[in-house]
Amino acid sequence: MAPKASGTAKASSRKADSTADNAELRRLLLAGPDFALDAVDPHSTPGFDGGKKAGTAALAAGADALSLLQEKLFAESRAGSGIAVLLLLQGMDTSGKGGIVRHVVGLVDPQGVQHSAFKAPTEEERSHDFLWRVRRQLPEAGMIGVFDRSHYEDVLVHRVRSLSPADEIEKRYGAIRAFENEVAASGTRMLKVMLHISKDEQKARLSERLERKDKFWKYNPGDVDERGYWQQYQEAYQTAIERTSTPDTPWYVVPADRKWYARLAVQHLLTATLEDMQLSWPPATFDVEAEKKRLAAS
Amino acid sequence: MAPKASGTAKASSRKADSTADNAELRRLLLAGPDFALDAVDPHSTPGFDGGKKAGTAALAAGADALSLLQEKLFAESRAGSGIAVLLLLQGMDTSGKGGIVRHVVGLVDPQGVQHSAFKAPTEEERSHDFLWRVRRQLPEAGMIGVFDRSHYEDVLVHRVRSLSPADEIEKRYGAIRAFENEVAASGTRMLKVMLHISKDEQKARLSERLERKDKFWKYNPGDVDERGYWQQYQEAYQTAIERTSTPDTPWYVVPADRKWYARLAVQHLLTATLEDMQLSWPPATFDVEAEKKRLAAS
Numbered sequence: 001m002a003p004k005a006s007g008t009a010k011a012s013s014r015k016a017d018s019t020a021d022n023a024e025l026r027r028l029l030l031a032g033p034d035f036a037l038d039a040v041d042p043h044s045t046p047g048f049d050g051g052k053k054a055g056t057a058a059l060a061a062g063a064d065a066l067s068l069l070q071e072k073l074f075a076e077s078r079a080g081s082g083i084a085v086l087l088l089l090q091g092m093d094t095s096g097k098g099g100i101v102r103h104v105v106g107l108v109d110p111q112g113v114q115h116s117a118f119k120a121p122t123e124e125e126r127s128h129d130f131l132w133r134v135r136r137q138l139p140e141a142g143m144i145g146v147f148d149r150s151h152y153e154d155v156l157v158h159r160v161r162s163l164s165p166a167d168e169i170e171k172r173y174g175a176i177r178a179f180e181n182e183v184a185a186s187g188t189r190m191l192k193v194m195l196h197i198s199k200d201e202q203k204a205r206l207s208e209r210l211e212r213k214d215k216f217w218k219y220n221p222g223d224v225d226e227r228g229y230w231q232q233y234q235e236a237y238q239t240a241i242e243r244t245s246t247p248d249t250p251w252y253v254v255p256a257d258r259k260w261y262a263r264l265a266v267q268h269l270l271t272a273t274l275e276d277m278q279l280s281w282p283p284a285t286f287d288v289e290a291e292k293k294r295l296a297a298s
Numbered sequence: 299m300a301p302k303a304s305g306t307a308k309a310s311s312r313k314a315d316s317t318a319d320n321a322e323l324r325r326l327l328l329a330g331p332d333f334a335l336d337a338v339d340p341h342s343t344p345g346f347d348g349g350k351k352a353g354t355a356a357l358a359a360g361a362d363a364l365s366l367l368q369e370k371l372f373a374e375s376r377a378g379s380g381i382a383v384l385l386l387l388q389g390m391d392t393s394g395k396g397g398i399v400r401h402v403v404g405l406v407d408p409q410g411v412q413h414s415a416f417k418a419p420t421e422e423e424r425s426h427d428f429l430w431r432v433r434r435q436l437p438e439a440g441m442i443g444v445f446d447r448s449h450y451e452d453v454l455v456h457r458v459r460s461l462s463p464a465d466e467i468e469k470r471y472g473a474i475r476a477f478e479n480e481v482a483a484s485g486t487r488m489l490k491v492m493l494h495i496s497k498d499e500q501k502a503r504l505s506e507r508l509e510r511k512d513k514f515w516k517y518n519p520g521d522v523d524e525r526g527y528w529q530q531y532q533e534a535y536q537t538a539i540e541r542t543s544t545p546d547t548p549w550y551v552v553p554a555d556r557k558w559y560a561r562l563a564v565q566h567l568l569t570a571t572l573e574d575m576q577l578s579w580p581p582a583t584f585d586v587e588a589e590k591k592r593l594a595a596s
Contacts, residue, residue, distance in 0.1 A: 217373040252498040284514040
């Protein structure tokens with residue numbers, strides 16, 4: 001994370017090198033081989049010593065860098081590159097997936113974003129393999145795709161609420177790994193993020209939706225029912241992450257009780273993903289001096 | 299336009315009522331029955347007395363109002379409304395269509411935006427009626443659709459470069475009117491905007507693309523060829539606007555030599571379009587007090 005913004009002596013003594021800082025952030029948030037979801041404190045702020053004010057300022061300070069990288073990704077596609085990015089967001093209801101889209105993805109040009117929200121599948125979608133509807137929404141070259149929920153619902157809610165047979169769900173982990181390897185091999189970098197909130201924080205957020213008339217439309221009585229399965233959902237996430245966090249398509253688990261932290265962390269993870277791609281402005285495919293003359297004469 | 303922002307005595311004597319100001323702006327920019335494109339000065343700033351600094355501040359000042367209206371539009375769709383908005387952008391190369399998307403549409407939540415850029419049609423698209431690909435991209439309920447170019451290319455470049463027979467183009471004006479009436483009747487409000495730049499301003503903008511290595515990717519030698527048909531394009535726009543500006547689906551012609559003005563004008567036109575829809579937060583479809591108790595017990 002950008003050390004300048006945290007405003008503490010400890011932070012400002014770090015290297016002023018966002019790539020190095022982002023590498024540290026990744027290390028802190030990566031779901032590696034010994035990952036345990038119940039060891040992650042949803043209220044913590046790994047890699048960032050500052051508070052909300054400094055975090056909000058750091059988010060704004062990182063906007064231009066992210067926006068520039070997105071434009072380079074887009075520009076490269078115009079010159080024929082086939083690469084893209086896919087930000088996949090999962091988390092319990094109210095974990096802040098929409099806020100990430102609005103406040104992080106919203107920092108870049110809408111022309112470069114392909115957003116897909118996956119709700120309960122339609123009848124047509126249910127008639128196909130569970131990956132069918134997801135494949136159709138994969139980002140085109142040059143784009144940042146965003147999945148608000150995804151094929152992981154088919155091993156999360158399906159497992160917890162027994163919407164599919166256990167042996168079918170068991171097969172899906174392998175199918176997901178194969179699918180994601182294929183996506184990565186095609187040139188699309190996946191950034192898989194779980195926004196991790198506590199059950200108490202969810203209660204506070206749902207409560208707000210019942211207090212404000214401008215929030216009623218976001219409230220769904222079914223969300224309270226799902227709270228009864230909280231522990232089962234945590235276990236389903238643990239299993240899904242264990243089985244599908246691979247070196248090429250790793251999971252990052254972002255503590256999300258503090259919205260400002262989750263947004264800042266995802267911004268930096270996304271920036272780091274784009275930095276990895278070593279993007280550059282495409283060279284001219286025409287004779288610049290000749291074109292200057294033609295234009296002057298036109 | 300917001301009178302506070304223009305910073306002149308004349309402007310601040312106007313009513314501080316954005317709806318009234320937006321009504322005036324619409325009147326100034328509307329392509330009515332006697333519309334003449336060659337009477338519109340691309341360098342003018344109708345309805346706004348201030349300069350670039352005040353205009354940029356006014357754009358920022360209008361962001362929250364636009365964002366709130368977009369959220370209401372989206373919320374209503376969740377409660378079952380079928381309404382949507384379609385912002386259709388046309389203009390010569392470099393007229394700033396992309397800048398409108400980035401700086402005006404970019405002010406609202408990406409979750410509520412469906413952006414479509416229409417390039418030269420693919421083979422599949424060419425095998426269908428010219429409206430086929432456009433219909434497929436109409437915004438879903440609750441969304442703000444954005445068309446960067448549109449079915450109007452089929453009566454603009456097709457007319458100027460004789461890509462279709464004259465009698466076929468002649469039929470298309472009627473087909474467009476019928477199509478757009480149908481779109482309006484289905485509950486989608488269309489905001490059709492032509493960004494009007496001068497030939498000199500286009501030269502300056504193309505020239506910048508040849509001076510900066512981070513702009514080469516935007517330069518297309520074909521753009522210089524098209525400059526040779528400038529007057530024919532103006533005439534094709536005049537005809538298209540004359541034939542398709544109707545009370546329900548009017549055209550607005552926005553002077554666009556000053557980017558800050560074009561962005562501010564389109565922002566206000568879009569805000570006014572949403573204000574017309576008299577959006578409101580959907581009421582609760584559940585018993586709020588009962589849900590509070592269920593949540594507290596969960």
